[in-house]
Amino acid sequence: MIEEIRIQNLGVIGRAHVQLGPGLTVLTGETGAGKTMVLTALSLLLGGKADPATVRTQAQAAAVEGRVVLPADAPALVRAEEAGAELDDDGSLLLVRTVGAGGDGGSGRSRAFVGGRSVPQAVLGELAQALVTVHGQADQARLRSPAHQREALDAFVGPQHRETLGRYRTAWAERARVDTELTELVERAQDRSREAELLRLGLGEVERVDPQPGEDVALAEEAERLAHAEDLRAAASGAHAALTGDEDGGTDAVSAAAVVEHARRLLDQAGTHDPTLAALATRVAEAGYLLADASTELGAYLEDLQADPRRLEVVHQRRAELGTLTRSYGADVAQVLEWAAASGLRLLELEGGDQRIEELRATRDGLDASIAELARTLTLGRAEAAQRLADVVSQELTGLAMAGAQLQVVVEPADAPGPHGADRVEMLLVPHAGAPARPLGKGASGGELSRVMLALEVALATAPHDDEARPGTFVFDEVDAGVGGRAAIEIGRRLAELARGSQVLVVTHLAQVAAFGDRHLVVTKSTSDGVDVVTESDVRPVEGEDRVRELARMLSGQDDSQAARTHAAELLELSSVGR
Known part of the structure; x- marks a missing residue:
């Protein structure tokens, strides 16, 4: 309220x-x-x-x-x-x-x-x-509208009917969604077939080459190393000689490691007299360890380093194979592998299109059966309630000074089912005895429509309904x-x-x-x-004499008219509600 x-x-x-x-x-x-x-x-x-x-x-x-x-x-x-x-x-x-x-x-x-x-x-x-x-x-x-007339009849039938109508509309909406998806799948069948074939070709090429994660990066590094093997050997050999004192290194057998070790011993001896030199001796010793490690690693590098023209040719050939993939499916092997994974899933989806079509057709058939059954239930409810509504409204119209007037509620099959059922609801008014029934939208005057609308509201107010309906x-x-x-x-x-x-x-x-x-x-x-x-x-708010005066004004336009005031008082006496 x-x-x-x-x-x-x-x-x-x-x-x-x-x-x-x-x-x-x-x-x-x-x-x-x-x-x-x-x-x-x-x-x-x-x-x-x-x-x-x-x-x-x-x-x-x-x-x-x-x-x-x-x-x-x-x-x-x-x-x-x-x-x-x-x-x-x-x-x-x-x-x-x-x-x-x-x-x-x-x-x-x-x-x-x-x-x-x-x-x-x-x-x-x-x-x-x-x-x-x-x-x-x-x-x-709006009362002239068949849709509004159908809504009024549905409101009159009762809560169970409205629950059925809700289920029908839900099923109708789901059926429309399924039909849209099905139509799209069928219309795009040729496009999906073409896309699937292209994906198969691409995935077949990727499978033949069989790229491994990070392989392109490793091959690029190996190719660079093989192409400059002699330069790398000369640099590593000279550095190794400088560290170890190898005469071939041109250092008169005096190694960097030996020089550092000599410096460490000098500082170590003097460090007993000065903590600063002792600390420096420790740092020089650490440098010696690092030089020794580097010397060992350089030796191992020289042993592994080989100038192998055949291996270089194999690397170039493998990189060329990977290049055919990266030109078509990604900037590098990582992106090619990502494309292959996504395309495999997409191919499964495309190959499952026919199965999906069959599933959707089965779902649509099930929804059609459910919609048809719900539509029959709605039709029965409307047809049964139509006469009751017509009788109640006609009785109300008689009380509204339309003696002989009758409302007819016609429920007929619609041209095609719709979101509200398979019925066409139309209200016809017989304004007085002997007059032909005419649609509310064509033959009823404004005053008649006012009374029909009020009669409908009274009928709906007295109809069975749940707490949410009215x-x-x-x-x-x-x-x-x-x-x-x-x-x-x-x-x-x-x-x-x-x-x-x-x-x-x-x-x-x-x-x-x-x-x-x-x-x-x-x-x-x-x-x-x-x-x-x-x-x-x-x-x-007006009461008593003030109300009589207002009613008199409404009756005659003059609130001081004695005749109007008398008539106003009579009206108040006639009314029992609110007195």
């Missing part, structure tokens, strides 16, 4: 506080007084589109705040908590929407808050589906347009009956409807600095 709405700088409303309650609340006022802006504010709270043009002139932004009270297990409350909302101390949920002014000095941006937490606008829309059902003159146009608040925006007299009284009576189990807010221009309200709010305009504005004091 919506407890209250606070509005600031929206259209003609400077600041307003609309207090609501259970039962039927009627909202009246002169044309242009601001009733529409109250509904615009409610629309913003429910995730409706924000229009910067609705921001009051010279204001930087408009703000709407609503307080909602929900049961602890209400779906809307669960969704709000998922979005991070926090409840107030009294257990109510606060909804806030701001709209920036467009043009100079304004961003035109809209922001939404639920329970103190900033949320996307779409979250408000999700909450609205579980909170409020809004009916206006635009909804009369919102607890209904809003009607001048759905009584085009009617009057007895029909208007009956509309008020039906609205009051609907309000026995739900919160109902009605914006009306008919006194016959307003008289049935449990709470009557009047919106007026005042003038401030020559500009029309609605302030806190301009949205007020």
Whole structure:
């Protein structure tokens, strides 16, 4: 239930506080007084589109705040908590929407808050589906739509039917996904075959060459060494001779190792008298060890070093083989091996395409069978409920001063199954006895559509449903347009009956409807600095004589007309709801 709405700088409303309650609340006022802006504010709270043009002139932004009270297990409350909302101390949920002014000095941006937490606008829309059902003159146009008529029938059937419809739509969506994948696989069969053949050729070439990790780097080093074997031998031999004192090295048999050892002994002897020289002796000894190691390694290097033209030819040939791979499949052997691994997996996927096609066809056949069975169940539920809905609505239409009027709900096979089943639902109206049945979209007037829509709501409100199926608040925006007299009284009576189990807010221009309200709010305009504005004091509840005066104004345009006041009092006496 919506407890209250606070509005600031929206259209003609400077600041307003609309207090609501259970039962039927009627909202009246002169044309242009601001009733529409109250509904615009409610629309913003429910995730409706924000229009910067609705921001009051010279204001930087408009703000709407609503307080909602929900049961602890209400779906809307669960969704709000998922979005991070926090409840107030009294257990109510606060909804806030701001709209920036467009043009100079304004961003035109809209922001939404639920329970103190900033949320996307779409979250408000999700909450609205579980909170409020809004009916206006635009909804009369939607009632002409076969899709809207089908939705109304589905809502009437019951919760088990809606669960079946949910399963059907899930299966239908999955079937569409499977069919898309299957079509793509079949259409691309030739491309996949060509790709697989190219991969086989490439993998075959890689398998024939059989590159090893790091082989290209090792062969490059070996080729460089073999190509300069004599230069390497001369350098290593000369260095070895210099270290060991080999006469062939041209050092007169004086080795670097011997010179270092001589220096070490001198320092070692003197080091007993000076710690500095002792430390240096240690370092020189370490240098001697390093020279000895280097000498040993050079000797081993000379023994292994060979100038082998045949081996060099083999290395060049192997590098050429690897080069054919790296030119086609990667910059080096590592990348070639990575390509081979990925291509092997891709080839398995391509070769499994035919199997995948068969799997998808089997899945599609299974889904088709499931969809057909679910569609039959939906058709049975709709066909069984169609007559019941027609009877209930027709009975309501009789009470709404449309004696002899009948609603017919026709369920026929659709040209092809769709995401909502295999049925075409159409509502036909017989406006009076002897008249032909005509589709709501063609033959019904605005006043007739208003009454049909209200009758449908009463029927749906009394239909079997679960807690999530029907919102607890209904809003009607001048759905009584085009009617009057007895029909208007009956509309008020039906609205009051609907309000026995739900919160109902009605914006009306008919006194016959307003008289049935449990709470009557009047919106007026005042003038401030020559500009029309609605302030806190301009949205007020009326009772007693004030209410009689307002109803008289609605009846005759003159609140001081004695005849109108008498008629207003009679209307209040006729209404038993809210008295």
